[in-house]
Amino acid sequence: MNKKNNTAEIQNQTNGFDVEKIRKDFPILHQEINGKPLVYLDNAATTQKPKSVIDSIEKYYRGYNSNIHRGVHTLSENATEAYESARVKVKDFINANSTKEIVFVRGATEAINLVAQSFGRNTLSSEDEIIITELEHHANIVPWQLLSQQTGAKLKYVPINDDGELIESEYKKILNEKTRIVAVGHISNALGTINPIENMINLAHEYGAKVLIDGAQATSHTSVDVKNLNCDFYVFSGHKLFGPTGIGVLYGKEDLLEKMPPYQGGGDMIKMVTMKETQYNELPHKFEAGTPNISGVIGLGAAIDYVNKIGLENIENHEQQLLDYANQMASEITELKFVGTAKNKTSILSFTLDGIHPHDVGTILNNDGIAIRTGHHCAMPVMEYFQIPATSRASFSFYNTHAEVDVLIEGINKCSKVFN
Amino acid sequence: MFDIKDLYQEIIVDHNRNPRNFGIINDADKVIEGFNPLCGDKLKLYLKTEGKNIADISFDGSGCAISVASASLMTDAMKGKSINDAELLFNNFHELITNENGVDEKSLGKLAVLAGVKDYPARVKCATLCWHTLHSAITGNKETVSTE
Numbered sequence A: 001m002n003k004k005n006n007t008a009e010i011q012n013q014t015n016g017f018d019v020e021k022i023r024k025d026f027p028i029l030h031q032e033i034n035g036k037p038l039v040y041l042d043n044a045a046t047t048q049k050p051k052s053v054i055d056s057i058e059k060y061y062r063g064y065n066s067n068i069h070r071g072v073h074t075l076s077e078n079a080t081e082a083y084e085s086a087r088v089k090v091k092d093f094i095n096a097n098s099t100k101e102i103v104f105v106r107g108a109t110e111a112i113n114l115v116a117q118s119f120g121r122n123t124l125s126s127e128d129e130i131i132i133t134e135l136e137h138h139a140n141i142v143p144w145q146l147l148s149q150q151t152g153a154k155l156k157y158v159p160i161n162d163d164g165e166l167i168e169s170e171y172k173k174i175l176n177e178k179t180r181i182v183a184v185g186h187i188s189n190a191l192g193t194i195n196p197i198e199n200m201i202n203l204a205h206e207y208g209a210k211v212l213i214d215g216a217q218a219t220s221h222t223s224v225d226v227k228n229l230n231c232d233f234y235v236f237s238g239h240k241l242f243g244p245t246g247i248g249v250l251y252g253k254e255d256l257l258e259k260m261p262p263y264q265g266g267g268d269m270i271k272m273v274t275m276k277e278t279q280y281n282e283l284p285h286k287f288e289a290g291t292p293n294i295s296g297v298i299g300l301g302a303a304i305d306y307v308n309k310i311g312l313e314n315i316e317n318h319e320q321q322l323l324d325y326a327n328q329m330a331s332e333i334t335e336l337k338f339v340g341t342a343k344n345k346t347s348i349l350s351f352t353l354d355g356i357h358p359h360d361v362g363t364i365l366n367n368d369g370i371a372i373r374t375g376h377h378c379a380m381p382v383m384e385y386f387q388i389p390a391t392s393r394a395s396f397s398f399y400n401t402h403a404e405v406d407v408l409i410e411g412i413n414k415c416s417k418v419f420n
Numbered sequence B: 001m002f003d004i005k006d007l008y009q010e011i012i013v014d015h016n017r018n019p020r021n022f023g024i025i026n027d028a029d030k031v032i033e034g035f036n037p038l039c040g041d042k043l044k045l046y047l048k049t050e051g052k053n054i055a056d057i058s059f060d061g062s063g064c065a066i067s068v069a070s071a072s073l074m075t076d077a078m079k080g081k082s083i084n085d086a087e088l089l090f091n092n093f094h095e096l097i098t099n100e101n102g103v104d105e106k107s108l109g110k111l112a113v114l115a116g117v118k119d120y121p122a123r124v125k126c127a128t129l130c131w132h133t134l135h136s137a138i139t140g141n142k143e144t145v146s147t148e
């Protein structure tokens, strides 16, 4: 065990990436749960927040809390400036053309619903088809089921294989002239599979279909370039990117957003209202009705600054090392079955243990301070495919260490002991 | 800090591995499903009554150790009981795993091994799924029982 910890320490400091130093930026990590140091491995559910994010929110509420886009006073000007400069940060972060293409929403879920309703409901009919995949989070299934019920458009699923990868040849088969929307996750939250979205986007465009990418699991692990991807919509949530909850982003190509009607009506999304009619505001404000989540936007901006400072390349590197190490250690546990073994995947270890239900695994690990997610991960079709009710899922972020992987493995071994 | 063995006592581990009364009763007069949407666990309860008594009872389905052991222990305890006694036991059991101050564990017999669950609030629903299912079977509710 000691020997392993030593290698772990060395690995944590390769490439000038000092994980212990980084951990100091995250106040929440330094606590005990049930008398044991917290080992937070539920990053796919939500990520922890660095001090700079927490501070930025406090600074706003303490120093310049006020409404935006409507006051002539200094506080309002400062708040508006902070809000809009965060939009610039988001634009640069995903390499969009213009801030007009960056709409702030509550999260990935709301962004997908917005596109389904504003874009889909107004353009689709019963002749049309929507393609999603068996790998999707419920947030990228249910809005399309609703749209399908509303318009009569047919909903089709790209199937997966035993490794948890999308079967591209099947995608090509179901894609046709009737396909109007393809909605696919960049990275699967249940299994960590990185989907071949570049290829899928190009193929969809050959048939004139629009493509929405659900990037909820991607932005914290890998750099995203919407221009290069050429996707029509890209959505993600702030809380999975080290930012606050209740804030997310819809990216949409300007010409598409321009043509889409508002999703909600209210203040801020209008230019002029008379009793008879309303002129809508310009992009992106047309889609931001009402007082927005100002502190959330500011916190998200701070989170992006933080990620840029650490560097997504370093993040990817460290996480891949963690995943390789976890895979190697886990493969020595005979009762353990990997669920999701895609060639291309991020730092998610989804597994089952023979004869032990994931819920029991979760409770036993929690007793040792280890936080993992157990259940269907809001991806019941994936569970259906593998014919299991649930998995245990450890999801790593850049602030996790090799030593924490060791603690996880010890915890998993303990489960077998409790039940034997 | 809780010792994990207080929750996963030997009897629980044993009933999970070898659940009693597991399977279908062909001439059951009541079959009712319980569902825990949180984890997707499903359980079916088969009940054969004679007059005001539970003549036979069984279950099948899949779930975590707590829910399987609980169903196994419950069905064991229910065999031959009158419906009235079953209701009483239902109330006592509920007290056992939710009441901070503890209850008279003697009246519960073997079922008392599940007392550890009260230290794990997230798991109370696992232990009570089968009981809620039985309760609605007795009170004549026909719909699938949900813990939510």
Ligand SMILES: Cc1ncc(COP(=O)(O)O)c(C=O)c1O
Pocket: A044, A045, A106, A107, A108, A109, A110, A137, A139, A140, A185, A187, A188, A189, A214, A216, A217, A237, A239, A378
């Ligand atoms: C792949 C994926 N899509 C969408 C969502 C929904 O995100 P939110 O709940 O933040 O709207 C999640 C969150 O779990 C996710 O993992």
